[in-house]
Amino acid sequence: MTRTWQNPLRDPRDKRLPVIAGPCGLVIFGVTGDLSRKKLMPAIYDLANRGLLPPGFSLVGFARRDWADEDFGQVVYEAVKEHARTPFRQEVWDQLAEGCRFVQGAFDDDQAFDNLVTTIEDLDKVRGTSGNHAFYLSIPPAAFPTVVKQLARTGLAAPTPNQWRRVVIEKPFGHDLTSAKQLNKIVNEVFPEESVFRIDHYLGKETVQNILALRFANQLFEPIWNANYVDHVQITMAEDIGLGGRAGYYDGIGAARDVIQNHLLQLLALVAMEEPVSFDPKAVRAEKVKILTATKPVGPFAETTARGQYTGGWQGGQKVPGLLQEGGFAKDSITETFAAIELGVDTRRWAGVPFYLRTGKRLGRRVTELAVVFKRAPHLPFDDTSTEELGQNALVFRVQPDEGVTMRFGSKVPGSTMEVRDVNMDFSYGHSFTESSPEAYERLILDMLLGEPSLFPTNDEVELSWEILDPILKAWTQSGRPEPYLAGTWGPSSADRMLSRTGRHWRRP
Amino acid sequence: MIIDLPATTTSQVNSKLVHLREQGGVNTIGRVLTLVIVTDDSEKTEDVIDAANHASREHPCRVIVVARGAKKAAPRLDAQIRVGGDAGASEVVVLRLYGPLATEGASCVVPLLLPDAPIVAWWPFEAPASPEQDPIGQLATRRITDAASERNPIKALEARAKAYAPGDTDLAWTRLTLWRALLSAALDLPPHEKVTAATVSGESDSPSADLLAAWLAARLRVPVKRLKAKSGQGIVSVVLERRSGPIEINRPDGAVGSLSQPGQPERRVALGRRPVRDCIAEELRRLDPDEIYELGLKALGKIDRGRGPVASRKPAAARKKDKAEATS
Numbered sequence: 001m002t003r004t005w006q007n008p009l010r011d012p013r014d015k016r017l018p019v020i021a022g023p024c025g026l027v028i029f030g031v032t033g034d035l036s037r038k039k040l041m042p043a044i045y046d047l048a049n050r051g052l053l054p055p056g057f058s059l060v061g062f063a064r065r066d067w068a069d070e071d072f073g074q075v076v077y078e079a080v081k082e083h084a085r086t087p088f089r090q091e092v093w094d095q096l097a098e099g100c101r102f103v104q105g106a107f108d109d110d111q112a113f114d115n116l117v118t119t120i121e122d123l124d125k126v127r128g129t130s131g132n133h134a135f136y137l138s139i140p141p142a143a144f145p146t147v148v149k150q151l152a153r154t155g156l157a158a159p160t161p162n163q164w165r166r167v168v169i170e171k172p173f174g175h176d177l178t179s180a181k182q183l184n185k186i187v188n189e190v191f192p193e194e195s196v197f198r199i200d201h202y203l204g205k206e207t208v209q210n211i212l213a214l215r216f217a218n219q220l221f222e223p224i225w226n227a228n229y230v231d232h233v234q235i236t237m238a239e240d241i242g243l244g245g246r247a248g249y250y251d252g253i254g255a256a257r258d259v260i261q262n263h264l265l266q267l268l269a270l271v272a273m274e275e276p277v278s279f280d281p282k283a284v285r286a287e288k289v290k291i292l293t294a295t296k297p298v299g300p301f302a303e304t305t306a307r308g309q310y311t312g313g314w315q316g317g318q319k320v321p322g323l324l325q326e327g328g329f330a331k332d333s334i335t336e337t338f339a340a341i342e343l344g345v346d347t348r349r350w351a352g353v354p355f356y357l358r359t360g361k362r363l364g365r366r367v368t369e370l371a372v373v374f375k376r377a378p379h380l381p382f383d384d385t386s387t388e389e390l391g392q393n394a395l396v397f398r399v400q401p402d403e404g405v406t407m408r409f410g411s412k413v414p415g416s417t418m419e420v421r422d423v424n425m426d427f428s429y430g431h432s433f434t435e436s437s438p439e440a441y442e443r444l445i446l447d448m449l450l451g452e453p454s455l456f457p458t459n460d461e462v463e464l465s466w467e468i469l470d471p472i473l474k475a476w477t478q479s480g481r482p483e484p485y486l487a488g489t490w491g492p493s494s495a496d497r498m499l500s501r502t503g504r505h506w507r508r509p
Numbered sequence: 510m511i512i513d514l515p516a517t518t519t520s521q522v523n524s525k526l527v528h529l530r531e532q533g534g535v536n537t538i539g540r541v542l543t544l545v546i547v548t549d550d551s552e553k554t555e556d557v558i559d560a561a562n563h564a565s566r567e568h569p570c571r572v573i574v575v576a577r578g579a580k581k582a583a584p585r586l587d588a589q590i591r592v593g594g595d596a597g598a599s600e601v602v603v604l605r606l607y608g609p610l611a612t613e614g615a616s617c618v619v620p621l622l623l624p625d626a627p628i629v630a631w632w633p634f635e636a637p638a639s640p641e642q643d644p645i646g647q648l649a650t651r652r653i654t655d656a657a658s659e660r661n662p663i664k665a666l667e668a669r670a671k672a673y674a675p676g677d678t679d680l681a682w683t684r685l686t687l688w689r690a691l692l693s694a695a696l697d698l699p700p701h702e703k704v705t706a707a708t709v710s711g712e713s714d715s716p717s718a719d720l721l722a723a724w725l726a727a728r729l730r731v732p733v734k735r736l737k738a739k740s741g742q743g744i745v746s747v748v749l750e751r752r753s754g755p756i757e758i759n760r761p762d763g764a765v766g767s768l769s770q771p772g773q774p775e776r777r778v779a780l781g782r783r784p785v786r787d788c789i790a791e792e793l794r795r796l797d798p799d800e801i802y803e804l805g806l807k808a809l810g811k812i813d814r815g816r817g818p819v820a821s822r823k824p825a826a827a828r829k830k831d832k833a834e835a836t837s
Binding site: 005007008009010011013014015016017018020022023048049051054055056089091092094095098125126127128130162 | 683686687689690691692693694696697698699701704725728729730764765768770773774776777778779781791795797799800801
């Protein structure tokens with residue numbers, strides 16, 4: 001019956017009309033954390049400000065602090081004031097503040113969860129959230145089982161018909177295949193897979209979604225998007241910050257698990273996948289799963305991978321400590337802060353094209369980009385000297401910062417001689433454009449409230465990513481210490497060697 | 510940076526623009542459209558340019574302002590180029606036209622249009638009777654008018670309905686988006702019952718209220734009453750009648766609304782009147798014809814216009830007479 005109901009006010013031609021989430025509320029566990037203050041709360045305000053949250057939307061914080069609702073409201077207020085993207089408007093804030101609640105307690109505290117139930121039931125009555133609630137687990141994975149079990153025990157995980165309950169989890173999704181499966185099992189025991197939303201905030205970024213638009217909406221690129229023309233692909237996510245203060249999370253995890261397993265492999269899937277039959281979430285996911293299934297690490301790992309650990313030095317005009325000097329890390333920690341790997345995609349389209357993935361902390365600058373480097377022209381009708389400065393053509397997606405696309409090709413240098421040199425053609429979203437394009441978390445939270453799953457990796461994708469990464473991680477545990485590199489450089493020398501052995505080199509992003 | 514070019518020609522303006530780009534690489538970012546603003550030579554033009562600059566942060570564009578000055582003066586073109594901090598993410602070219610030139614704006618605009626990019630024309634104040642027939646309107650793929658800022662908003666809206674051509678749009682429609690979104694979302698929820706009647710009340714000269722009523726009439730195929738509110742700005746309330754009870758949105762103060770629905774607690778929603786810059790940014794987001802706007806315009810005649818404020822209903826006999834007149 002409900003399926004045949006057609007809202008007479010909606011019309012597919014009416015493109016202005018935003019889709020507003022139905023009545024619902026969001027419960028954040030670990031609400032005192034950094035992520036919650038810097039990203040989640042501001043994103044919720046920005047959504048409210050854009051009129052995309054339902055009237056009566058409610059936000060419940062759950063943490064150990066001894067706060068009243070007002071104290072929590074104040075914390076949200078400050079987070080919004082400081083970090084929100086859109087201008088502060090009192091009337092928007094007032095509506096949001098009315099729906100702020102706080103529940104105090106530890107995760108193993110039955111009473112606290114019973115209080116949460118009362119709070120939620122009360123919100124259904126007072127704010128009209130209609131029993132639709134999402135639970136955002138912004139907490140260490142070790143605490144997942146406890147919280148999920150509590151949600152099951154109190155019946156919060158089980159919606160009655162016409163209601164929904166969803167759970168949102170953040171990376172890391174395990175630390176290897178076995179633990180990822182275990183984690184999925186724990187969560188899936190309580191929440192069915194379609195109610196689980198795994199956040200990979202990279203997928204919420206405009207530029208990442210633009211990869212699919214650029215590839216599949218244009219005639220220009222897809223014909224050369226294969227091993228006949230592409231020489232190799234480089235995916236880089238570099239950060240200039242160190243790991244001070246993050247030892248608890250990072251020590252023993254390392255760069256490959258932290259970044260490659262999720263963000264970089266998702267980027268790889270988007271750039272390498274076949275055209276989905278439609279943009280239906282299922283169709284897109286099917287293609288991603290296919291490409292991840294075909295992706296294999298290339299050995300021997302001693303030559304095709306690199307891992308490093310930053311040492312102290314000068315960076316950006318400041319003296320910075322090495323990893324081993326950062327507080328909280330063991331003096332003999334072998335956690336890698338730089339990881340580079342080579343992958344192959346065993347499909348007709350990509351056979352023989354290496355995909356190089358690298359990530360690291362305390363590198364030259366903060367940048368994420370994805371470069372498709374093309375083969376040289378098979379024949380150059382110029383003499384050698386005129387093409388000395390000609391490199392390989394490249395198409396670069398700049399994911400952050402300075403979002404945009406760069407095309408690199410050869411062009412004649414003005415003058416009486418024929419001389420060809422590399423030039424860049426730039427498409428940029430523009431500095432100002434970024435101000436107005438929504439934050440990744442805004443998009444993802446809205447999609448989750450709408451129950452729209454396309455931008456969230458599935459269980460399968462997570463497990464496949466671990467299958468790709470596990471052999472490399474295993475080899476690394478048997479190969480001693482990571483190679484040291486100086487803070488502010490582009491990683492250890494082994495990273496350069498892994499490309500130069502086939503006559504290639506890393507782009508300097 | 511603001512550069513004045515008094516008594517100039519468009520080719521000089523063009524070469525100055527190229528020169529600026531070569532010299533400083535100022536704003537070489539790709540522009541996605543040309544926005545032509547047609548206005549007069551008055552002070553309010555600055556507010557309009559401000560709004561366009563704001564919108565340009567979302568849609569990098571070249572803004573050409575055609576400011577028509579005194580017609581009785583000698584023919585003369587004064588230009589002003591603004592780039593960098595003075596122009597948001599856009600480059601603004603202000604063309605002041607005097608004398609016989611004042612009516613020949615299109616000829617000055619053509620040389621400055623970006624190659625192969627869509628053109629949007631915007632009349633922030635008085636619009637021509639038929640935007641599509643206007644020489645500048647003919648250049649544009651999208652024509653934005655603002656009935657609310659005209660001398661007689663209701664008449665202006667009727668004129669729009671008569672002269673509608675695909676690509677026309679009006680800010681009175683843009684101001685409705687939040688209302689329409691709320692109403693649609695309210696109907697998304699169970700019980701999925703048919704709406705039997707609707708009422709929109711607001712200021713008597715609010716073209717947005719008229720359009721909202723017309724849109725509801727067209728979509729819901731029910732009689733929609735348009736009432737004059739005793740107080741409040743713009744749209745003041747909307748009621749959708751259903752068997753289980755009405756869905757009601759009230760906005761007495763022009764900023765915060767309350768939404769009530771049977772079986773749900775009353776909820777407050779931020780429903781502030783949208784500034785022009787937000788509206789123009791929304792308009793630039795879509796460059797294809799807005800068929801739903803057309804649908805609304807065409808349904809303006811279907812609105813049942815009650816007489817007088819809600820409280821002072823006429824006696825039944827008088828109402829019967831009104832009805833007879835309406836049908837005749």
